[in-house]
Amino acid sequence: MIDHGADQTADHATGKAEAGTGTETGLPAMRKSVFGQLELDVRLLGMVGAFILIALAFNFFTDGRFVTPRNIFNLTVQTVSVAIMATGMVFVIVTRHIDLSVGAVLAIASAMGAMMQARWLPQIVGLDYGNPMIAPLAILTCLAIGTLIGAFNGWLIGYQGIPAFIVTLGGLLIWRYVGWYVTDGQTIAPLDTTYLVLGGAEGTLGATLSWGVGLLASAFAIYAIWNARQARKTHGFPTKPLWAEMTLGGISVAVILGYIATLNAYDIPTGKLRRMFEARGEVLPDGYTEAYGLPISVIVLIVVAIAMTMLAKKTRLGKYIFATGGNPDAAELSGINTKLLTVKIFALMGFLCGLSAVIASARLASHANDIGTLDELRVIAAAVIGGTALSGGIGTIHGAILGALIMQSLQSGMAMVGVDAPLQNIVVGSVLVFAVWIDIQYRKKLGIKV
Amino acid sequence: MSSNPNTGTPLVELRDISIAFGGVKAVDHVTIDLYPGEVVGLLGHNGAGKSTLIKCLSGAYQKDAGEVFINGEKADIRNTRDARRYNVETIYQTLALADNLDAASNLFLGRELVTPLGFVDEPAMEAETRKIMGRLNPNFQKFKVPVSALSGGQRQSVAIARAVYFNAKILIMDEPTAALGPHETQMVAELIEELKAQGLGIFLIEHDIHNVMRLCDRAMVMKNGQKVGTVNVNEVTDEDILGMIIMGKKPPQAY
Numbered sequence: 001m002i003d004h005g006a007d008q009t010a011d012h013a014t015g016k017a018e019a020g021t022g023t024e025t026g027l028p029a030m031r032k033s034v035f036g037q038l039e040l041d042v043r044l045l046g047m048v049g050a051f052i053l054i055a056l057a058f059n060f061f062t063d064g065r066f067v068t069p070r071n072i073f074n075l076t077v078q079t080v081s082v083a084i085m086a087t088g089m090v091f092v093i094v095t096r097h098i099d100l101s102v103g104a105v106l107a108i109a110s111a112m113g114a115m116m117q118a119r120w121l122p123q124i125v126g127l128d129y130g131n132p133m134i135a136p137l138a139i140l141t142c143l144a145i146g147t148l149i150g151a152f153n154g155w156l157i158g159y160q161g162i163p164a165f166i167v168t169l170g171g172l173l174i175w176r177y178v179g180w181y182v183t184d185g186q187t188i189a190p191l192d193t194t195y196l197v198l199g200g201a202e203g204t205l206g207a208t209l210s211w212g213v214g215l216l217a218s219a220f221a222i223y224a225i226w227n228a229r230q231a232r233k234t235h236g237f238p239t240k241p242l243w244a245e246m247t248l249g250g251i252s253v254a255v256i257l258g259y260i261a262t263l264n265a266y267d268i269p270t271g272k273l274r275r276m277f278e279a280r281g282e283v284l285p286d287g288y289t290e291a292y293g294l295p296i297s298v299i300v301l302i303v304v305a306i307a308m309t310m311l312a313k314k315t316r317l318g319k320y321i322f323a324t325g326g327n328p329d330a331a332e333l334s335g336i337n338t339k340l341l342t343v344k345i346f347a348l349m350g351f352l353c354g355l356s357a358v359i360a361s362a363r364l365a366s367h368a369n370d371i372g373t374l375d376e377l378r379v380i381a382a383a384v385i386g387g388t389a390l391s392g393g394i395g396t397i398h399g400a401i402l403g404a405l406i407m408q409s410l411q412s413g414m415a416m417v418g419v420d421a422p423l424q425n426i427v428v429g430s431v432l433v434f435a436v437w438i439d440i441q442y443r444k445k446l447g448i449k450v
Numbered sequence: 451m452s453s454n455p456n457t458g459t460p461l462v463e464l465r466d467i468s469i470a471f472g473g474v475k476a477v478d479h480v481t482i483d484l485y486p487g488e489v490v491g492l493l494g495h496n497g498a499g500k501s502t503l504i505k506c507l508s509g510a511y512q513k514d515a516g517e518v519f520i521n522g523e524k525a526d527i528r529n530t531r532d533a534r535r536y537n538v539e540t541i542y543q544t545l546a547l548a549d550n551l552d553a554a555s556n557l558f559l560g561r562e563l564v565t566p567l568g569f570v571d572e573p574a575m576e577a578e579t580r581k582i583m584g585r586l587n588p589n590f591q592k593f594k595v596p597v598s599a600l601s602g603g604q605r606q607s608v609a610i611a612r613a614v615y616f617n618a619k620i621l622i623m624d625e626p627t628a629a630l631g632p633h634e635t636q637m638v639a640e641l642i643e644e645l646k647a648q649g650l651g652i653f654l655i656e657h658d659i660h661n662v663m664r665l666c667d668r669a670m671v672m673k674n675g676q677k678v679g680t681v682n683v684n685e686v687t688d689e690d691i692l693g694m695i696i697m698g699k700k701p702p703q704a705y
Contacts, residue, residue, distance in 0.1 A: 235577040314569040316562050319551075323559055326550035326596075333510060333546045334560035335531035393550035 040248075043387050043442065047402050054406065058413035066413055069266035072259075073292060075408055077200035080297045081106075081360040082375060083404035086382040087308040088352035090400045091345045093383055094325040096392035097157065097164035099346065101171030102353050103375035104179075105149050109357035111179035113142035114188035114367030117195060135194035143354040149175060150350015151343055158342030172376065180369050189366035199362030203296040207264045210293035214260035217302075221252040264291045297359045301401070304352070308397045321345060326393035381428075382407050385435045406431075452685055452703040454668070456485040459522040461651040462538075462620055467506055467516035476502040478675040479516070484620065484651040489642060491666035491683070492655045493695055499675040500655050501543075504622050507653075508540040509533035520620070531560075539618035543625045543655075545609040549598035553590075554579040556597055557612045582611045586641065603634030610641060621645065624655045639665060659688045671695055679704030 058066035065071065085102050092099045117138040121127045127134055149171070156167045197203030205213065225245055232239050239245075267289045268276075277284040312318040324331040324338050332338050356375075361367045386403030388395030410431060414424045460483035469477045477499045484490050492500040505511040507518060509530040518525045520536050527533050533540070547556050554575040563571045563578070576593055583590040587607040597605055606626065613621055623642075627635040642652060642665055656662050662669055663683060671678040671694040679700045681691065690701040 231573040235573045237573070237576065310569075314572075316564070316570060319555060319559070319562055319570055323548040323551055323555070326548035327546070329544070330546035330548050330556075330559070333530055333540075333542065335529065335534065336560055393548070 041396075043439070044396075044399065044402075046438075046442075047386070047399065047406070051402065051406050051409065054409050054413065058409070058417065061417045062413075065416060069262050069264075071412075071416075072262050073201075073266045073295070075405070075412060076298050077295055077363065078412065079404050079408040080200070080295075080301045081356040081363070081372075082378045082382055082408070083301055083401045084304050084352050084356045084359070085349075085375065085379045086386070086400040086404045087304055087397050088349040089379050089383040090308075090386075090388050090395040090397055091312070091321050092164070092349050093380075093388045093390060094392055094395045095321055095342065095345055096325055096328070096390075097342070097345070098380065098390075099153070099164065099168045099349050100376045100380075101149075101153065101168040101175060102349065102356075102379050103372040104172045104175035105146055105350055105353040106357045106360060106372035106375055107176040107369065108149070108179035108182070109142040109145045109354040110361040110367045110371050111182045111188070111369070112145045113138045113357060114191060114361055115182055116141045117192045118188050118190070130193065132194065134192045135197075138192065138195055139198075139358050142357045143351055146350040146352070146354025146357065147347050148350070150353065151347035153350070154343035154346030157346065158339035164346075168376075176369070176373075183367065183369065185369055187366055187368040191361065191365060191367070195358070196362050196365055198297055198300065198359055199365065200295045200297045200359075201292065202362070202365075204263075204292040204294060205296070205299075206293045207291040210260050210264055210291075213294055213299070214257050217256050218253040221256065222249045225249050225252075260294060263295075264293055266292050268292055297363070300355070300359065304355070305397055305401055312397060317341075317344065322393060378404070378407060381432045385432060387439060389439075452682055453705050454483070454680070455682060456483075456488065458485070460484060460519070461486050461521065462507065462653075463519040463522075464503065464507060465517045465519065467503060467513050467518075469502060469506060469511060469514045475675045477506070477513075477672075480672065480675075480677045482670050482677070482680065484653060486619075486649045486651050487646055488667040489646060489652045489654050489665055491662045491669035492653055492672065493657075493662060493669055493691065494672035494678075495695065498672040500672050501624060502675075503672070504540075504624070504653055504655065507533065507538060507620075508622055509538075510540075534561075534616070537617060537619035538622065539613035539616060539620070540622040541609050541613050541624065541626055543628060545605055547597050547605060547609060550596050552596055553583070553593055553600075553608045553611075556608055557582075557615060559612075561616065578615070579611070582615050583607065586611050586614070587637065602629045603631065603637065606630060606634065606638065610638070614645070618650060621650050621652045622655075623652060625657060626654070627656075627658070627661060635661075659691060662691065663688055673698040681705075 055067055085106070089099060089102070117134050121131075121134050121137060122129055153164075153167050153171060156162050157164045204210075225248060229239055229245055268291070270284070273288065273290060274284045312321070320331060320336045320341055323334070324336065324341060328338060331341075357372070360371055364371065382404035383395065383400045384390065384403070385406055386396065386399030386401070388400060407428065410428055411424060414427060419427070462484040464480065464482050467477055467480050468475065480499070480503055482490065482492075482503075492504065494500050502511060506513040506516075507527065509527045509532050512528065518527060520538075525536055527536065527538075530540075548559065551559070554572070557579050558575050563574045565571045580593060583593075587604070590604060590607060592600055592604065597608055600608070606629070610626070626638050630638065639661075642654070645652060654662075654666060656665070666683050668680055669683055669691060670680045671691065673695070678694045678698050681694075681701065681704045683691075685703045686701060690703070693699040693701065694704070
């Protein structure tokens with residue numbers, strides 16, 4: 001189960017006191033700590049704490065330039081591509097596999113998508129530049145290429161029994177250079193203007209729409225909490241105290257609306273506004289300002305995060321992924337087709353690489369052959385920092401996204417402070433090892449075997 | 451010379467089963483049947499072939515030759531899903547639990563309850579799990595933790611609940627008490643009695659001769675993949691059975 005970290009910690013926090021009575025709920029509520037009653041995931045709290053600490057430290061060393069609407073906007077836009085792939089990597093690692101080819105698959109998907117919109121559709125099919133069909137077809141190309149390569153990897157691993165490490169290590173060498181032949185090693189630009197909307201700064205919702213999305217998301221968060229509580233009540237299960245649920249709801253709403261407010265506080269630079277007005281044949285009025293608001297790429301990430309979380313927690317496929325990761329033999333004896341499951345997981349990983357390819361190439365407004373270089377390591381690191389255990393069976397989607405955010409914060413923070421590039425890598429590498437060490441200590445302390 | 455006290459159609463008949471792994475005959479022309487409401491012990495040394503034989507019934511292995519009849523009709527069991535369709539449920543020695551999942555997820559693994567929209571219905575699964583555990587092991591309260599956090603007996607009761615919940619008619623238990631303390635062993639023994647009374651047929655793979663004498667109605671002994679013989683447990687002594695297991699010596703009561 002994906003959120004069992006929360007269950008474990010909640011249980012272990014109170015486990016000692018309960019051992020005597022042998023019940024889960026028979027104790028007076030007073031005996032549980034405040035955190036125990038909130039049933040929050042201590043590991044998640046730790047990561048959020050680490051993230052805040054990193055942000056404050058960089059803010060101090062950059063004289064307040066780190067925690068600004070502008071930097072937070074850039075940070076999230078830069079994180080999206082790796083974060084999307086990290087959600088897929090969670091499933092891969094949970095089932096005791098690894099995917100080293102994600103950066104290379106992103107590169108070939110991006111190459112095919114770029115060739116589609118800049119060469120093949122205009123020159124071979126004869127669609128004019130700016131034709132509304134170009135962007136959807138290019139996006140479909142990216143997604144299809146990623147999914148096909150992923151499914152092929154999954155077939156080699158599941159049905160042919162080649163270890164995932166080898167298959168994807170081969171893929172790491174193969175796919176980027178297949179892309180090189182597709183593009184003749186050239187950088188492909190310009191890309192379709194509609195396509196660029198998915199990149200980040202070129203496609204944002206503006207202040208009003210962003211508030212709308214924020215309110216909608218808040219309503220959804222509260223509904224989800226309320227709905228889960230009702231479901232437990234109908235069956236007569238113990239529920240958290242009402243104040244705990246309300247606190248959780250309050251925190252969720254505050255985070256969502258706080259993030260929207262921050263993005264809305266970042267105004268589009270005047271020069272860019274003037275160009276936008278000129279493009280429409282208008283003149284920029286004096287003193288006119290406009291906020292960026294929520295980038296479409298971030299919305300894509302949020303949709304992916306919700307869909308992947310639902311998949312993990314609410315579907316049979318998700319159950320089978322975690323069961324197979326926990327005990328492959330048990331899964332097989334329960335009638336789960338673990339070979340087909342492997343194909344599905346890698347196809348999903350490939351699909352997400354294709355999606356990331358769209359966002360990464362749109363953000364860079366071009367396809368270059370080195371796009372996504374070393375992304376496999378960033379993606380794996382994000383998933384692992386986010387609490388995904390390489391021994392399988394454990395991992396969360398939100399953890400992986402937070403892991404990606406922490407990695408990106410470290411990198412751009414150090415760049416802002418002016419840390420040398422070699423030292424940046426040393427720090428990021430050390431943080432990865434340190435994070436896993438902390439996690440192991442934490443599990444040891446709680447007596448979790450996995 | 452004694453004979454099978456049961457009459458009528460057997461619940462299960464494994465007829466002339468053979469299976470080999472790379473030239474080694476793990477099971478060599480073995481025939482055994484099982485009637486409703488009885489416990490048949492499968493005995494023998496490690497590697498005698500009893501687990502392999504029974505896996506041909508549970509769907510984990512494919513037999514090379516021989517036939518399986520369930521309720522007198524020929525059954526085609528190619529995988530564990532087929533076996534479950536015939537109401538054959540297995541409790542494996544290793545318990546076959548996903549340690550990282552909670553009791554409900556393990557109980558329903560591969561057969562999850564879903565909402566009309568096709569999503570896994572966790573509350574309903576937890577409710578059903580609470581119901582059946584209330585019957586099997588009323589002390590069991592750890593519904594929200596991964597089964598890795600449970601004791602051996604608690605894990606065993608999850609594995610048993612999984613077999614019992616889905617209306618098993620034929621139950622295969624592979625050394626169900628091997629990892630348990632005396633109290634928990636007693637619990638399993640009582641459960642076997644109860645299931646027997648409900649008319650289930652149980653194949654019990656067991657090493658402990660005392661458990662065999664106490665729990666089984668009949669016992670079939672295997673040695674080197676071959677059947678030594680079957681005895682009615684109330685007609686023989688534990689020495690007779692040990693002689694069959696160790697020496698492969700067939701007592702006069704065996705058939």
